Amino acid sequence: MQINLELIVRSTEIDVNGHVNNAKYLEYLEWGREEWYEANALPYEVLKEHGVQTVTVNININYRKECRQGDRLTVITQPQSIGRSSYVLLQRIVNEQGELCADAQVTSVTMDVDTRKSRPVPDPLRDLFA
Structure with missing residues (x-):
């Protein structure tokens, strides 16, 4: 399922170049990503009940267009692929004009809360990639 998160760029997010x-x-x-987990009824507490935590292990991001203070942005998050203990979410940031500002592939691993080792993705999370 694709989830959209709306946000407005604040002054504290701007650097010396005048952009985000x-x-x-x-x-x-x-x-x-937090919004995606919440919307899919898999907040931190629920994942922990399944004995796992999620850990981001790789982010491959492309910066496409600068964003400035006051811009209204949408962060789009959707499942892309899944393995035994890892999965990839595709994320895009677009502005009000629908222009792509950034896109990323984010790889996460499900980690056992006790052993701190990777373990298979639990079914409720795996089902989101079907």
């Missing part, structure tokens, strides 16, 4: 600092894009993506 590159690190803030990663934060926007994190907010989008």
Whole structure:
């Protein structure tokens, strides 16, 4: 399922070049992933009940267009692919004009809460990639 998160660029997110600092894009993506988990009834507590936590292990991001203070952005998050203990979410950030500002593939691993080792993706999460 695709989830959209709307946000407005704040003054504290702007760098000396007058546009959104590159690190803030990663934060926007994190907010989008949190929204995706929540919308799919898999918040942190539920995943923990399944004995796992999710850990981001790789983010491959492309910065396409600068964003400025006051811009209204949408963070789009959707499942892309899944393996035994890892999965990839595709994320895009678009502006009000529908222009692509950034896109990323984010790989996460499900980690056992006790052993801190990877373990198979639980079925409720796996089902979102069907």
